Amino acid sequence: MSRILFLCTGNYYRSRFAEEYFNHVAARDGVRWRADSKALVRDVATTGNRGPISPHALTELEQRGIAQRNAARWPARVEHADFLRYPRIIAVSRREHEPMMREHFPDHADLVDYLEIGDIDLETPRQAIARLAADVERLIADLRGG
Numbered sequence: 001m002s003r004i005l006f007l008c009t010g011n012y013y014r015s016r017f018a019e020e021y022f023n024h025v026a027a028r029d030g031v032r033w034r035a036d037s038k039a040l041v042r043d044v045a046t047t048g049n050r051g052p053i054s055p056h057a058l059t060e061l062e063q064r065g066i067a068q069r070n071a072a073r074w075p076a077r078v079e080h081a082d083f084l085r086y087p088r089i090i091a092v093s094r095r096e097h098e099p100m101m102r103e104h105f106p107d108h109a110d111l112v113d114y115l116e117i118g119d120i121d122l123e124t125p126r127q128a129i130a131r132l133a134a135d136v137e138r139l140i141a142d143l144r145g146g
Helices: 014-029 055-063 094-104 125-144
Strands: 002-008 033-039 088-091
Touching: 002 014, 002 094, 014 033, 014 055, 014 125, 055 125, 088 094
Parallel strands: 002 033, 002 088
Antiparallel strands: none
16 A cells, blocks of 8 residues: 655644545545655644644544544654655645745655645635645545546
């Protein structure tokens, strides 16, 4: 089974939704890929996030009838070894995450694919999650070869 890694700032909202949604849709569609997610911020305790996963991500998953398999896991940060372990890595916002990649992981910044899904200060959770879900579905269709 191949692996994909979703990155965002704190591994709390967008990347966690992407991980759970990807795994649900891939399993449903018989795609032999599995997603994980991690944070680019070097100290996840400084993000101010409360709990292991954003209530926005949980609400959007619940509204789609998706049981959260990994919702109790606390945010984790990406490490250098992860860039060798995952054949596909996607950061959810080029504007926000490419500078972080260039600062912390310059050798890998050009190997990451970037989406452009805004955090809650730029987009409502409903808008952001709808766009992220559509991006994940397109990605799975590409992996499936269709």
